[in-house]
Amino acid sequence: MKKLFAIALLGILLFNWGGYRLLTDYLEDRADLQLEAQLDQDNYDESSLISIKVPTNLPYYHNNINYERVDGSINIRGVEYKYVKRRIYNDSLELMCIPNMAKTGMQNARDDFFRLANDLVNNNSSKKSGNAHGHNVKFSVQDYTATPAISLNPAIQLVDVAANTAVVQHFKSIYLDCLERPPQA
Structure with a gap:
């Protein structure tokens, strides 16, 4: 009984780690293939098509009256x-598209499950935060490492004081104080 319970918990853990991703990817691909089969058989409503026009700048093109x-x-x-069909007509690429609501629904369900499984939902009214201070602070490696700054201009030197802070020092002695004509070549 303990082995069966341990296997079930391990299965739930593996599903949370990546199994739901594989499942939703499979369901999205299956919905995509079903819609593609319907489109190949011309089994769709013409009124649900959406037209997208993209200007093209091609040196050689052939105006097509019919869609492909x-x-x-x-x-x-x-x-x-x-995409259902396209044509190049009068300097523009015209695409006729149909919304894939099944795939969009699968993507939204996948994102909602990810938020719920990883506790990314903010319901402050129903659940108290474990943090007594009421604010979250996340630290990263970039907070503790300095980013070196290099300047190829000899007149400007960048000095990195702290991360994400730079001080610019100009050395005026490099510049000429008076205007002179350039030397003759």
Whole structure:
């Protein structure tokens, strides 16, 4: 019984570490393939297509009145769009896209699960913070290491006082005080 319980806990741990990532990637790919099969069979609603025009500057191109089938995808503001067809017409690339709501839903579910599994949800009203001071401070290696500054200009020397702080010192003696004509070549 203890072995079965230990195996179950190990399975839950491995799923939290990366199993949900593999599962959602598989489900996203499956939804993508199903939508692509529907698009190849022309089984989609023409009114749900979205047109994207991109200006092109090509030296040689051929104006196409008809669209051609193309595969690909683009993510705009968190919504995944699948390319359906394209054409080059009047100095612009016209793409007709359809929203892939199944894949977008899978990505949103994956992100929500990641937030819940890693306790990234901020519900201050329902749960008290373990920190009595009420503020979180995260330290990194960059806070304790100095970044050296190098200047190739001999008139300016950068002196790194602390991390992310630089003092600029100008050496006026390098510059000429009076204007002179350059020497003749």
